[in-house]
Amino acid sequence: MTHADTLPTCLAMKETDREAVATAVQRVAGMLPRPDQLDKVEQYRRREARKKASVEARLKAAIQSQLDGVRTGLSQLHSALSDVKDIQQSLANVSKDWRQSINTIESLKDVKDAVVQHSQLAAAVENLKNIFSVPEIVRETQDLIEQGALLQAHRKLMDLECSRDGLMCEQYRMDSGNTRDMTLIHGYFGSTQGLSDELAKQLWMVLQRSLVTVRRDPTLLVSVVRIIEREEKIDRRILDRKKQTGFVPPGRPKNWKEKMFSILERTVTTRIEGTQADTRESDKMWLVRHLEIIRKYVLDDLIVAKNMMVQCFPPHYEIFKNLLNMYHQALSTRMQDLASEDLEANEIVSLLTWVLNTYTSAEMMGNVELAPEVDVSALEPLLSPKVVSELLDTYMSTLTSNIIAWLRKALETDKKDWSKETEPEADQDGYYQTTLPAIVFQMFEQNLQVAAQISEDLKTKVLVLCLQQMNSFLSRYKDEAQLYKEEHLRNRQQPHCYVQYMVAIINNCQTFKESIISLKRKYLKNEAEEGVCLSQPSMDGLLDAIAKEGCSSLLEEVFLDLEQHLNELMTKKWLLGSNAVDIICVTVEDYFNDFAKIKKPYKKRMMAEAHRRVVVEYLRAIMQKRISFRSAEERKEGAEKMVREAEQLRFLFQKLASGFGEDVDGHCDTIVAVAEVIKLTDPSLLYLEVSTLVSKYPDIRDDHIGALLAVRGDASRDMKQTIMETLEQGPTQASPSYVPIFKEIVVPSLNVAKLLK
Numbered sequence: 001m002t003h004a005d006t007l008p009t010c011l012a013m014k015e016t017d018r019e020a021v022a023t024a025v026q027r028v029a030g031m032l033p034r035p036d037q038l039d040k041v042e043q044y045r046r047r048e049a050r051k052k053a054s055v056e057a058r059l060k061a062a063i064q065s066q067l068d069g070v071r072t073g074l075s076q077l078h079s080a081l082s083d084v085k086d087i088q089q090s091l092a093n094v095s096k097d098w099r100q101s102i103n104t105i106e107s108l109k110d111v112k113d114a115v116v117q118h119s120q121l122a123a124a125v126e127n128l129k130n131i132f133s134v135p136e137i138v139r140e141t142q143d144l145i146e147q148g149a150l151l152q153a154h155r156k157l158m159d160l161e162c163s164r165d166g167l168m169c170e171q172y173r174m175d176s177g178n179t180r181d182m183t184l185i186h187g188y189f190g191s192t193q194g195l196s197d198e199l200a201k202q203l204w205m206v207l208q209r210s211l212v213t214v215r216r217d218p219t220l221l222v223s224v225v226r227i228i229e230r231e232e233k234i235d236r237r238i239l240d241r242k243k244q245t246g247f248v249p250p251g252r253p254k255n256w257k258e259k260m261f262s263i264l265e266r267t268v269t270t271r272i273e274g275t276q277a278d279t280r281e282s283d284k285m286w287l288v289r290h291l292e293i294i295r296k297y298v299l300d301d302l303i304v305a306k307n308m309m310v311q312c313f314p315p316h317y318e319i320f321k322n323l324l325n326m327y328h329q330a331l332s333t334r335m336q337d338l339a340s341e342d343l344e345a346n347e348i349v350s351l352l353t354w355v356l357n358t359y360t361s362a363e364m365m366g367n368v369e370l371a372p373e374v375d376v377s378a379l380e381p382l383l384s385p386k387v388v389s390e391l392l393d394t395y396m397s398t399l400t401s402n403i404i405a406w407l408r409k410a411l412e413t414d415k416k417d418w419s420k421e422t423e424p425e426a427d428q429d430g431y432y433q434t435t436l437p438a439i440v441f442q443m444f445e446q447n448l449q450v451a452a453q454i455s456e457d458l459k460t461k462v463l464v465l466c467l468q469q470m471n472s473f474l475s476r477y478k479d480e481a482q483l484y485k486e487e488h489l490r491n492r493q494q495p496h497c498y499v500q501y502m503v504a505i506i507n508n509c510q511t512f513k514e515s516i517i518s519l520k521r522k523y524l525k526n527e528a529e530e531g532v533c534l535s536q537p538s539m540d541g542l543l544d545a546i547a548k549e550g551c552s553s554l555l556e557e558v559f560l561d562l563e564q565h566l567n568e569l570m571t572k573k574w575l576l577g578s579n580a581v582d583i584i585c586v587t588v589e590d591y592f593n594d595f596a597k598i599k600k601p602y603k604k605r606m607m608a609e610a611h612r613r614v615v616v617e618y619l620r621a622i623m624q625k626r627i628s629f630r631s632a633e634e635r636k637e638g639a640e641k642m643v644r645e646a647e648q649l650r651f652l653f654q655k656l657a658s659g660f661g662e663d664v665d666g667h668c669d670t671i672v673a674v675a676e677v678i679k680l681t682d683p684s685l686l687y688l689e690v691s692t693l694v695s696k697y698p699d700i701r702d703d704h705i706g707a708l709l710a711v712r713g714d715a716s717r718d719m720k721q722t723i724m725e726t727l728e729q730g731p732t733q734a735s736p737s738y739v740p741i742f743k744e745i746v747v748p749s750l751n752v753a754k755l756l757k
Contacts, residue, residue: 569621615667639679646671699740
């Protein structure tokens with residue numbers, strides 16, 4: 001070490017000494033902060049001396065340990081160097097020997113060939129027995145297959161394949177490029193592949209009939225599964241060996257397990273498709289029969305699979321789960337095929353009912369015998385929502401056309417009945433009716449029941465459709481009733497039972513109303529659905545209009561018969577003793593005996609209308625000025641006759657109304673009030689009497705007053721003028737409950753000015 005090298009080291013040591021001294025001073029100052037502690041200096045010095053001796057002892061021990069380690073390492077390095085030199089010498093010797101033996105190795109090629117040939121001959125000798133027995137084993141295997149002894153046949157087939165594969169593997173290992181010998185071995189064992197195919201054919205036949213076989217001979221099915229399991233193990237072993245040798249025997253892997261599931265899947269598909277025994281041409285119910293057969297077959301098959309087949313297969317095959325998926329997929333495909341056909345409306349209903357309801361019901365997949373393995377909530381839909389929607393659209397379109405056609409046909413049939421010579425049938429209460437409402441609502445009911453089987457939404461749509469078409473139908477019904485009336489008026493002798501069938505038409509309106517209410521109550525389960533249907537056009541008004549026109553037609557028939565007798569009222573003949581009102585009462589009563597077959601709401605309205613109209617016709621006879629009384633005696637006689645006839649009419653209509661438990665309207669009082677004006681003997685009180693009449697009947701007009709005064713025959717021109725002018729100055733306001741009766745009475749075209757002359 002040079003002086004230049006030692007200088008930094010010395011400087012570092014001096015710096016260290018200074019730092020140590022400074023540290024010591026600082027520590028002593030900390031230990032002796034006061035002068036009175038100087039007597040403890042000796043005690044502190046001894047303690048520090050002990051610490052120093054302890055530290056020096058540990059330092060020496062550590063240094064000694066390091067020195068020992070260094071000494072050992074140096075010894076090992078010397079030993080390793082010696083070993084390396086020995087190895088180097090040995091390698092040199094090996095290299096020298098190898099160079100000297102190259103010529104010797106070349107001369108041993110014949111020995112190598114002899115070793116290979118010996119190995120081949122040894123393998124041949126080892127398999128010699130099997131090689132010579134191959135033809136015999138092939139024959140035995142064939143016989144066993146034909147006898148159905150599948151397990152024994154497969155055992156011999158395994159022996160044949162094992163011998164063939166062993167020879168070919170050895171040949172491949174010795175000389176993979178020698179295709180001639182490989183072909184020779186493969187040709188010698190050529191029958192082996194044929195036997196394998198024949199055995200497979202027998203296995204597939206058993207699997208195709210597995211659902212039958214498992215009931216009759218489950219051991220046969222178990223044998224088939226055992227054979228497949230053996231082949232699966234051989235496949236796995238050969239594939240593992242391939243990773244080491246690269247050799248795969250011909251025909252491997254067989255994948256019989258995969259083929260087994262493929263066979264089962266084809267069998268399931270064929271079974272589903274083969275259940276269609278009929279066509280639409282041979283049987284209108286072909287689809288219902290087809291679906292019912294499918295339901296029965298699938299349920300029976302799955303129950304057998306769950307209870308019996310699972311016992312014949314290893315658990316990891318999950319045979320029931322796989323069969324369930326196969327059946328579900330086959331059914332889905334079949335339903336798709338059926339949906340794509342040109343189905344009729346009833347066939348669409350059958351298909352959708354089966355797909356949406358029957359399939360998951362207790363009659364099929366929800367059957368208790370399939371639980372808990374089958375969870376219907378986990379099953380995918382057989383038909384996609386799009387296909388279902390398309391079918392529903394087609395169904396609604398077809399149903400609309402069918403309903404229109406059915407309603408038209410029903411109306412045509414009902415119209416033919418209107419011309420019959422016999423009276424219509426009566427219900428249990430004796431009211432006339434035709435079969436039209438029953439036919440219409442039976443048709444609606446059937447379609448709604450069918451729709452309800454599919455879904456609540458479809459049920460509501462069908463109900464809306466029925467109500468819409470009902471509305472259109474009632475318009476046609478109204479038109480046909482009007483034509484029926486017009487045809488009768490052209491020849492009142494025909495049809496023979498016109499009145500009875502018109503009564504039935506009126507009653508049908510009430511039946512329609514009740515049926516509509518019943519239909520809504522039955523098929524609308526909540527307020528939301530009710531709101532949908534209430535938004536449809538109301539048919540009550542249309543039905544009331546039909547019934548009202550029917551009642552008017554019947555009343556017109558009545559008043560056509562009364563016309564002659566109504567024309568006699570307020571004439572000279574009437575005054576002299578006509579019995580026109582008697583005949584009117586008898587005729588009205590006779591007609592209302594027939595009208596008793598009208599249902600109560602319409603019969604009540606009709607009676608009230610007949611009452612009002614008879615009174616109106618009576619008043620019209622007065623206003624037509626058919627008579628002008630010439631004396632007070634005639635006026636008295638005429639007025640009293642009017643009062644008697646008013647009472648006679650009142651009695652008639654009270655009698656007719658007695659069945660309703662109500663009083664008749666006071667229409668007849670109008671005749672009495674008019675009679676009071678005519679009967680008045682003091683002309684000076686005429687204005688007061690007329691004013692009273694006008695106040696009671698605000699719809700009475702000037703021409704009515706003029707005609708009434710003309711009938712009296714004693715009012716002077718000035719009196720008429722005064723009465724008319726006074727009444728014009730203070731028109732009377734009608735009360736809200738007042739029903740006009742003079743409003744529709746037209747006075748013959750004779751103006752008021754002429755009446756005043």
